[in-house]
Amino acid sequence: MPSAQDPFYVVKEEIQESIDKLQSTFHQWERIHSDTGEQVHLTKELLAACDSIEWQVDELDKAISVAARDPSWYGIDEVELEKRRRWTSTVRTQVSTMKRALEAGKELNGTGTTSVSGMRQELMRLPDSHQAGRSNLYSAQDNDDLIASESDRQMLLIKQQDEELDELSASVQRIGGVGLTIHEELLAHDKIIDELGMEMDSTSNRLDFVQKKVAMIMKKAGAKSQILMILFLVVLFIVLFVLVFFT
Numbered sequence: 690m691p692s693a694q695d696p697f698y699v700v701k702e703e704i705q706e707s708i709d710k711l712q713s714t715f716h717q718w719e720r721i722h723s724d725t726g727e728q729v730h731l732t733k734e735l736l737a738a739c740d741s742i743e744w745q746v747d748e749l750d751k752a753i754s755v756a757a758r759d760p761s762w763y764g765i766d767e768v769e770l771e772k773r774r775r776w777t778s779t780v781r782t783q784v785s786t787m788k789r790a791l792e793a794g795k796e797l798n799g800t801g802t803t804s805v806s807g808m809r810q811e812l813m814r815l816p817d818s819h820q821a822g823r824s825n826l827y828s829a830q831d832n833d834d835l836i837a838s839e840s841d842r843q844m845l846l847i848k849q850q851d852e853e854l855d856e857l858s859a860s861v862q863r864i865g866g867v868g869l870t871i872h873e874e875l876l877a878h879d880k881i882i883d884e885l886g887m888e889m890d891s892t893s894n895r896l897d898f899v900q901k902k903v904a905m906i907m908k909k910a911g912a913k914s915q916i917l918m919i920l921f922l923v924v925l926f927i928v929l930f931v932l933v934f935f936t
Contacts, residue, residue, distance in 0.1 A: 697752065697773060704745050704780065711738045715787055718794075732791055739788040746777050746784070753777070892933055899925070 714735055721728040753773050756763045760770060899922075 697749065700745065700749055700752075701776065704742060704749070707738065707742050707745070708780065708783065711735065711742065711784075711787065714738070715791075718791070728794075732794065735791050736788065739784050739791070742784050743781065743788075746781050750774075750777050888933075892929075896929075 714731060718728060718731045718735060721731065753770060756765060757770050760766055
């Protein structure tokens, strides 16, 4: 996401200032007569400024090429990269045309007025500082729109994440409630099992007591009495079984 702190726009502003200064000096060079010491001095100064701007633009192109390898890592997209390439291409053409005009004027020394005039007309077709200023304004507006769009996207993502966290929290609470219910049911089952075990123990004690009593009676009674006693015990066992397991 391009911003005011983007190194590209910092360097671009510096280059634009150099171009504005170069154009102002070039217009001054146009008004000076040929073969004067001032024109020679300005020619050297302008050529040096053109070389400096070309070097800056070359470095800026290298930075754009590096960013083009992984635009998402640098927070930009293909549209922004293309806008940057167009700007550097326009600046390169502008400086190159101005440089050719200077070299032509230097070689012709006033005899090649027509050629220099043609270069000047070509320069006039290129964006001047005011047009560049308007272009910078539109670029700044585009940047603001991109910043606002990215900010809206981030806010939407944060809102979606909050909603997902709320749903996750509700799911955790539901799972916790189910776990608590299962725990209570297990405790109730344990209590029932304990009560059943106590009843079984009590019944077993009663049967032991009855068996001991029966054994004592069988020792005292005869065979007939033992048979009657066995029948009685069988009936008693059946009655007890029915009472314990069917009531």
